[in-house]
Amino acid sequence: MNKLNLKIVGIGNISNPCIMINNEIVKYKKNEYNSYEINYQTGSDRVELYICNYLELQNKWWLITYLIFFIISIFGLFLPGYDKRCRCVSSKCILYLKEDSNMKISFNSFNENGNALVFDSDFQYEELSNIYYINKRIKRRTKLLSVLKVLIWIIIIICIVILLKNKL
Amino acid sequence: MIDEINYNLKPPKKIMLQMYSSRLGKILFNISLLALIISLCPPFSWFIIALIAIIGVLIILCTIGLVFVVVPDFISKFQATIDYASKISQFLLSILPMTISIAFVCSLLSIIFLLYDKNNSHKARIFIAILSIVVSIILFIIFVLGMKV
Numbered sequence: 568m569n570k571l572n573l574k575i576v577g578i579g580n581i582s583n584p585c586i587m588i589n590n591e592i593v594k595y596k597k598n599e600y601n602s603y604e605i606n607y608q609t610g611s612d613r614v615e616l617y618i619c620n621y622l623e624l625q626n627k628w629w630l631i632t633y634l635i636f637f638i639i640s641i642f643g644l645f646l647p648g649y650d651k652r653c654r655c656v657s658s659k660c661i662l663y664l665k666e667d668s669n670m671k672i673s674f675n676s677f678n679e680n681g682n683a684l685v686f687d688s689d690f691q692y693e694e695l696s697n698i699y700y701i702n703k704r705i706k707r708r709t710k711l712l713s714v715l716k717v718l719i720w721i722i723i724i725i726c727i728v729i730l731l732k733n734k735l
Numbered sequence: 736m737i738d739e740i741n742y743n744l745k746p747p748k749k750i751m752l753q754m755y756s757s758r759l760g761k762i763l764f765n766i767s768l769l770a771l772i773i774s775l776c777p778p779f780s781w782f783i784i785a786l787i788a789i790i791g792v793l794i795i796l797c798t799i800g801l802v803f804v805v806v807p808d809f810i811s812k813f814q815a816t817i818d819y820a821s822k823i824s825q826f827l828l829s830i831l832p833m834t835i836s837i838a839f840v841c842s843l844l845s846i847i848f849l850l851y852d853k854n855n856s857h858k859a860r861i862f863i864a865i866l867s868i869v870v871s872i873i874l875f876i877i878f879v880l881g882m883k884v
Contacts, residue, residue, distance in 0.1 A: 579856075582854075582855065583750055583753070583754055583854050583855070584854065585746075585747065585750055592747055592749070592750075621746040621747075621750050621751075621754070623754045623755075623758065625746050626745065626746055626751055627745075632755065636758055636759070636762065639759070639762055640762040640765070640766075641766075645762050645765035645766050645769075646762060647758065647761045647762070647765070
């Protein structure tokens with residue numbers, strides 16, 4: 568049985584992080600220094616580690632969910648804004664584990680298309696990707712939603728004016 | 736490479752639920768905060784009425800009654816202002832049970848939804864929501880006692 572001890576520092580800088588080992592989300596514990604610890608055990612000596620983060624508008628039902636929240640929040644009056652920066656991280660690497668493997672992963676400060684993570688380990692690993700990037704698709708969606716919100720409000724105001732005119 | 740890795744990656748259900756739960760919690764928190772502010776308005780509106788009355792008396796005293804010469808219908812205007820303020824206060828008092836219950840329920844639900852999101856910390860919001868629950872309970876007790884008296 569191989570044991571992997573992962574320590575992740577600075578993960579709080581990105582929103583909704585997700586850590587996967589062999590395509591399975593792993594649970595992490597927060598220690599007193601605000602860094603995350605993962606203790607993973609496996610029979611295999613080769614695992615795939617994937618660290619990424621997700622944005623709220625990243626699923627295919629983004630428009631419907633937005634409209635639902637828009638209505639719930641009384642036409643967007645109480646709706647908190649979406650993340651306009653759309654910063655994402657994508658890091659994939661293959662870890663060649665030994666019996667007791669220790670790895671420390673630190674997050675760099677954001678630099679578009681720059682290295683996202685710094686690895687420090689006592690075993691071999693192979694980096695497949697390690698990048699910070701701005702998710703332009705989500706950024707476009709965020710802009711589109713801002714325009715949509717303004718349009719809906721214009722329609723609401725026109726409706727109110729027409730209703731008031733009819734009553735008077 | 737990026738397109739292949741992340742753009743087409745479907746977020747896991749659990750993470751999506753946590754994101755939606757967090758958003759819903761924030762919406763409910765915002766609603767509860769407004770409801771709480773409206774609930775706190777009636778007691779303060781009586782203070783404002785008292786303040787208007789004091790300002791009116793002070794104007795009369797400071798101008799040694801000359802205000803009646805400059806504004807002949809000063810008393811009626813003053814009375815109208817106080818009436819208007821008291822009407823607003825009575826309206827706020829009439830909707831008090833509703834606003835208190837909205838503040839209480841929304842705060843409670845917002846705490847539940849915010850706690851479900853394990854990815855992000857919502858300590859400040861949860862603390863304010865707990866405070867909001869306590870204040871709404873106190874307001875409710877005061878309202879019930881006031882009704883009995």
